[in-house]
Amino acid sequence: MDLITFSKSERIAYITINRPDKRNALSLELVKLLANAFKEAINDANVKVIVLKANGEVFSAGADLEYLQQLQQNTDVENFTDTYTLKELFLTIYRSPKLVIAQVEGHAIAGGCGLTSVCDVVFAVPEAKFGYTEVKIGFVPALVSCFLIRKLGEGRVKELLLSGELIDAKTASSYGLVNFIIEKDGIASAVESYAKKIVEGASSNSITVTKQLLTSIQDLSLEEGLNLAIGLNVQTRSSADCKKGIAAFLSKTKLDW
Structure with a gap:
């Protein structure tokens, strides 16, 4: 099964994480595929807006068990390569010359929440939870902190990153992590409508x-x-x-x- 799907319609590119059996966890291979898909959309003159979404009940749960087990055996060089690849994905999204919308229909946790943090506009269902849980397993939310402090400010970022607690979509909206909260049966059409407004009006x-x-x-x-x-x-x-x-x-x- 393909780890991502890529489609285009009416100048909107849809990049979909497709690893629902692993809660859309961010493996090294998946991160590389996402980066390549974003670069393809950015370089396509017929694309004006990019939508990032995911199949399944979870947007992305960050690292999976297999990845965490592998981390314990990694050399410093392997860890550098892995982290550098994720940095390049975050920067590609953040610096995209085209508007990037995150369509979050499930929990976005750790690296998964990092993905939403670097998007320009975030739509979420009310049930979605957000959080940077790295400190709870002795890890550091290092990369995302560089982007998040720009978005939310030091005080709020300390609250989120040092506690590792999950927050609901309403709280995430009040913090500035989420722009629009839409019920699940309407979020796809709401994102499409918003994207089309940008395509036609900007x-x-x-x-x-x-x-x-x-x-x-x-x-x-x-x-x-x-x-x-x-x-x-x-x-x-x-x-x-x-x-x-x-x-x-x-x-x-x-x-x-």
Whole structure:
């Protein structure tokens, strides 16, 4: 059985984790396949939005028993390779020039929760639970901490990472981990509707440049961030998309992006 499935429809790419028998645990092979699928979607000019979802009752439970047993035998080189591969996947998703939506229809735990943390927008069912449980097995949620502290701030991240406790979707929403909570029978159509709105109503170039700005300014001083913003502003104003958008606005015509 394929560990992931990949499909496209109406400029939306759907990447689906397909390891339900293992609660969609993140093996090294699965992480590599996910990274390749995201790169394929990113490099496809006909794709504008990427949706990450999973088959089965669990979005992803992080590491499985087989992986944890293997960790005890790994050399430092093997552990480096394994961790580096996951880092590359997280960065690929986080830096994607296209909007990435997580469709979470089950628990997202440890590395599985890390996956949702690097997506741009998260839809979840009310029953889903979220958490970074690494500390409960003597591990460290190292990679995800780098992204999560940008998203939630130090205080909230300490609460989540140091306790390892699971939180429900409502709490995750109040923390900023989840954007929309939708009942299971409606989440697929809600995600599709949201993605189509982006496809039809937003400039691809504007999405790319805005994401570039938002992922960069947190590493810069205020002055450096403002200078970057000026450069991107100038660049965008002379783009074909901006000229097209302003012309349509002035003539009161509907744009098909």
